[in-house]
Amino acid sequence: MNERVLTPRNRGFLFLDSHPAGCGQLVADMWQACPAPAAPPEGDGPVxxxxxxxxxxxxxxxxxxLKRAGIRGIGVSFEKAPTARRTATAGWYRTAATADLARAAGRDMVFLNGDAFSDAMKEQVADLVEQRFGGRLDHLIYSVAAPRRTDPETGATYASVLKPIGGVNRTKTLVFDEDGVPEVREVETGPAEGDDVAQTVAVMGGGDWERWIDHLAGRGLLAEGFSTAALSYIGSSLTAAIYRQGTIGAAKAHLEATARTLDARLGRTVGGRAVTSVNGAAVTQSSTAIPGIALYTGLLRGVLGGGLVPPIHQLAALWDQLTGTAPLALDDEGRVRLDTFELTDDVQAAVAARWESATTATIADLADLDWFRAEVRRLYGFSVPGIDYTAPVATDIPWPDHTS
Structure with a gap:
């Protein structure tokens, strides 16, 4: 196997390589951090x-x-394999590690690599549900953030954009120079023009989620009581102009409208449910691309410290609700809210005060920059405790085999 000593090389928040051992350890750490169920799941578990x-x-x-609800089934993602010049994407290595954990836990979990927007992937998944998992699907989680989508019916390709609607947006944002020195800048983003909103909705709205449900229902694969959740975010008024009130916000509104349509339909046909799950702030590869979000998340961590609820704890709570271990708790719009720790009045007031005071000179005292920098690096497998980054590491890790 090709072994190399890997050091982080990045352009802003984007890293050129990822570290296989670091990615694997990150997955193991998330697994350990996930609360175990009160009683171990029995039998084969839901699909x-x-x-x-x-x-x-x-x-x-x-x-x-896998850990909390004892699921088996299928994970779909779109990752790049290792080459002679580059490592695989971080998600490739995280998937390999997840497959190992699932196998060790005795859970039959298949991982497919390809375009989730395509009808070919939908057909491949439907075939697997039918042939390998008894022909019935109990749950579907939709968590797709993509820059573009090709409509399988028309062949048209749509591109999503991060723009405000109705006018120019100026906001503070956080950047780091090549030496990791933080700087608070003001950035300006021009407004959506032409069909920017429609294109973003076509990529990030509920259209593809609904196509998945249509396809699986058309094959008769939705179990009685089937539930589906699309993962979403609302966030703070500090970032609303570029996020919730911008083009991405229009897509999220479409996602929520789709949830209401699907919920009514699934209730009639299989006694099922469809919801959006509004999650709290986290450092992700998608969120770091949004102006202002990096600054907001660093300040939020500065206010909450260890009270910032990690994604693995939030999703454990979501699975409890989807499987009936806990009641399905919805807001007035029919959304599961996992972000309440973030949006209380006192937390938002404290973050807003720090936002107002944030400059390059003051940011180190206001935000948890060490945590934020480490979180960004951990997205790519770097700065993970317990990893010897001076040691060579194998980079040509294979994609998990699901044929056995």
């Missing part, structure tokens, strides 16, 4: 499909589902 299973909240959903 679940996690779309977007290799990163962020989708990875947390997969791991929490």
């Amino acid at each position: 679940a499909l996690v779309i977007g299973s290799s990163a962020g909240y989708g990875l947390a959903a997969t791991l929490a589902g």
